[in-house]
Amino acid sequence: MEALIRYLAGGLSAGALYGLMALGLVLIYRASEVVNFGHGDMAMISTFVAYTLLRARWPLPIALLGAVLFGAFLGALVEGGPLRLARHRRASPLTLVVITLGLALVLNGLAGLLWGHEIRTFPAMVSGPPLRLGPAVITREQLFNLTVGLLLALALYAFLRLTRIGLALRAVTQNPEVARLMGIPVDRILSLAWGIGVGLGAIAGILAAPLVYLEPNALLPLLIKGFAAAVLGGMTSLPGAVIGGWLLGILENLVAGYIATELKTPFAFALIVAVLVVRPAGLLGRPIARRV
Amino acid sequence: MSADLILSEVTAGYGPILALRGISLEVREGEVVALLGANGAGKTTTLRVIAGLLPPLAGTISFAGHPLHRLPPEQRVARGIVLVPEGRGIFPELTVEENLRLGAWHRRDLRAVRTDLERVFHLFPILRERRAQPAGTLSGGEQQMLAIGRALMARPRLLLLDEPSLGLAPLVVQHIFEILRDIHEAGATLLIAEQNAYLALTLAHWAYILQNGEIRLQGEAQTLRENPEVKALYLGR
Numbered sequence: 001m002e003a004l005i006r007y008l009a010g011g012l013s014a015g016a017l018y019g020l021m022a023l024g025l026v027l028i029y030r031a032s033e034v035v036n037f038g039h040g041d042m043a044m045i046s047t048f049v050a051y052t053l054l055r056a057r058w059p060l061p062i063a064l065l066g067a068v069l070f071g072a073f074l075g076a077l078v079e080g081g082p083l084r085l086a087r088h089r090r091a092s093p094l095t096l097v098v099i100t101l102g103l104a105l106v107l108n109g110l111a112g113l114l115w116g117h118e119i120r121t122f123p124a125m126v127s128g129p130p131l132r133l134g135p136a137v138i139t140r141e142q143l144f145n146l147t148v149g150l151l152l153a154l155a156l157y158a159f160l161r162l163t164r165i166g167l168a169l170r171a172v173t174q175n176p177e178v179a180r181l182m183g184i185p186v187d188r189i190l191s192l193a194w195g196i197g198v199g200l201g202a203i204a205g206i207l208a209a210p211l212v213y214l215e216p217n218a219l220l221p222l223l224i225k226g227f228a229a230a231v232l233g234g235m236t237s238l239p240g241a242v243i244g245g246w247l248l249g250i251l252e253n254l255v256a257g258y259i260a261t262e263l264k265t266p267f268a269f270a271l272i273v274a275v276l277v278v279r280p281a282g283l284l285g286r287p288i289a290r291r292v
Numbered sequence: 293m294s295a296d297l298i299l300s301e302v303t304a305g306y307g308p309i310l311a312l313r314g315i316s317l318e319v320r321e322g323e324v325v326a327l328l329g330a331n332g333a334g335k336t337t338t339l340r341v342i343a344g345l346l347p348p349l350a351g352t353i354s355f356a357g358h359p360l361h362r363l364p365p366e367q368r369v370a371r372g373i374v375l376v377p378e379g380r381g382i383f384p385e386l387t388v389e390e391n392l393r394l395g396a397w398h399r400r401d402l403r404a405v406r407t408d409l410e411r412v413f414h415l416f417p418i419l420r421e422r423r424a425q426p427a428g429t430l431s432g433g434e435q436q437m438l439a440i441g442r443a444l445m446a447r448p449r450l451l452l453l454d455e456p457s458l459g460l461a462p463l464v465v466q467h468i469f470e471i472l473r474d475i476h477e478a479g480a481t482l483l484i485a486e487q488n489a490y491l492a493l494t495l496a497h498w499a500y501i502l503q504n505g506e507i508r509l510q511g512e513a514q515t516l517r518e519n520p521e522v523k524a525l526y527l528g529r
Contacts, residue, residue, distance in 0.1 A: 164397070167386075167390060167393065167394065167397070168394075168397060170383075170385075170386060170390075171383050171386065171394050171397075174383045174384065174385055174386070175381060175383060177345060177377075177381075178377060178381035178382075178383070179394075180344075180345070180364070180365040180366050181343060181345075181365055181369065181374070181375050181377065181381070182366075182369065182394045182395060182397045182398070182442075182446075183366045183367075183369035183370055183397050183398030183446070184366060184394075184397055184398075185366050186366075
C-alpha cells in the first residue's frame with residue numbers, strides 16, 4: 001500500500017511535467033497545425049538561461065521568470081519569423097514541421113557551443129523532508145511539481161474560456177480566415193499561442209532539470225514523453241494532454257516499481273501503442289475539423 | 293463623407309487563373325446592390341477582394357473616400373466592411389453566444405455590444421434559445437441566421453453577403469431575405485452575391501451581372517427583371 005502510494009505520487013508528479021510539455025504542444029498544434037519538434041530544445045535553451053541567470057546570482061523567482069519569458073519570446077519569434085514567412089509563401093504544414101525540426105537541431109548545437117556538454121546540476125525549487133499524510137509519503141518536490149502543473153493547466157483553461165483574447169485564440173484554432181473577418185489579428189494571436197506554448201515548455205524544463213540534470217540533450221526524454229502524452233490525450237484536446245501526462249507518469253512508475261526499472265519506458269510506450277491502435281484519435285481527441 | 297464603395301478596374305485571381313478581369317462597380321450608401329451570375333463568374337472573388345482576403349493584382353478599391361488596398365481584413369472590419377462568407381463560416385465548436393460575441397470582437401464599446409446582442413436575439417429568437425449550444429449543432433438556416441447576426445454585431449456600414457440562400461429550404465430563404473430587408477430598412481448598405489437572381493432582384497436597387505470575371509450587364513433591378521436576356525439566362529423563365 002505504501003509502495004503503491006509512493007509510485008502514484010511519483011507518477012503524478014512526473015506526469016504533471018509531461019502534461020505541461022503536452023499542453024504547449026497541443027496549444028501550438030491546434031492554433032497553427034504545426035507539430036513543434038523544436039519544443040524540447042526551446043525548453044532546454046530556456047532552462048540554460050535560468051541556469052545562467054542563477055549563476056549570475058539573480059534572485060531565484062526573477063531568474064525563473066526571466067527564463068520563462070525568454071522561452072515565450074523565443075516561441076513567438078519562431079512563429080513570427082521563419083514559420084510566418086514560409087506560411088505566407090504557401091508552405092504546407094509538413095514544410096513548417098520540418099522547419100521546427102531544423103530549428104531544434106540549430107538550438108541544440110548552439111546550446112552545446114554556449115554551455116558545453118558537461119552535465120550540470122540545477123537547483124530544486126523546494127527542499128526539505130518528505131511530507132507524511134497517514135500512510136502516504138510524498139516529497140515536497142513531487143507535491144510542488146504536481147501543484148504547479150495543475151495550477152498552470154487551470155490558468156490556461158480560464159484564459160481560454162474567460163478572456164477576450166482567449167476567445168480569439170479559440171476562434172483562430174477553428175477557422176483562421178473567418179477569424180480575420182471578425183477583426184482578429186490572426187498573426188499576433190498565433191505568436192501568442194506559440195509564446196504561451198513554449199513558455200509552458202520552459203516551465204516543464206526548469207522543473208525537470210533538478211531531476212535529470214542539465215546538458216543539451218537532457219530534456220529529450222521529456223519531449224518524447226510530452227509528445228506521447230499529447231497523442232495519448234488526442235493531440236487536439238487540452239484536458240487530454242494533462243490526463244495523458246498523468247496516465248503516462250503513473251504507468252511508467254508502476255511498471256518500474258512492480259516489474260523492472262529497465263521496462264519503465266518501453267512498457268509505457270507499448271501500452272500507448274496499444275491504446276492508439278484501438279482508439280486512433282486518442283483518449284479525448286477527435287479529428288480536427290477541416291478548415292475551409 | 294458618405295460610405296460609398298468604389299471598385300475600379302479590379303483584376304484578381306488565384307495563381308495563374310484570373311477570376312476577375314478588370315471589373316468596376318459602385319455601391320452607394322444606403323443601397324442594396326446584387327451581384328449575379330453563374331457559378332464561377334467571380335462573385336465570391338469580388339467579395340473576397342472587397343473584404344481584403346484576396347489582394348487584387350491591379351485596380352483600386354475605395355470605401356468612404358479612402359483607398360482600401362493596403363488594409364488587411366481585420367482593419368476593414370473596423371471601418372465597417374463586414375463579410376458573411378460563403379458557407380456561413382461559423383465556428384462550430386464555439387457556442388452561439390460566443391460566435392455572436394466574436395462578431396463584436398474588435399469593438400470597445402461593451403455596453404453598446406450588449407444592447408446589440410439583445411437586438412440580434414430579438415431579430416432571431418431561435419438564437420437566444422440556443423445561445424449556449426455549440427454552433428455546429430444548428431440547422432443550416434439557423435447557421436445562416438447566426439452568420440448574419442454575427443455580422444450585425446460588428447455594426448456594419450457595408451454588409452457583404454455571399455450566397456445567403458445557398459443550401460437552404462425555400463421557406464427559410466424567404467425568412468432570411470425578409471430579415472435582410474429589415475436590416476436594410478434600419479439603414480445598412482448591402483452587397484449581395486446570389487445565384488438566386490429572382491430573389492436578389494426583388495430586394496436590390498441595382499444589380500451587376502458577372503460572366504467569366506467581367507461585368508456583362510448592369511442596371512436598375514427593376515429594369516433587369518424585365519430584360520429578356522436576363523429572364524432567359526438567370527431567371528429561368
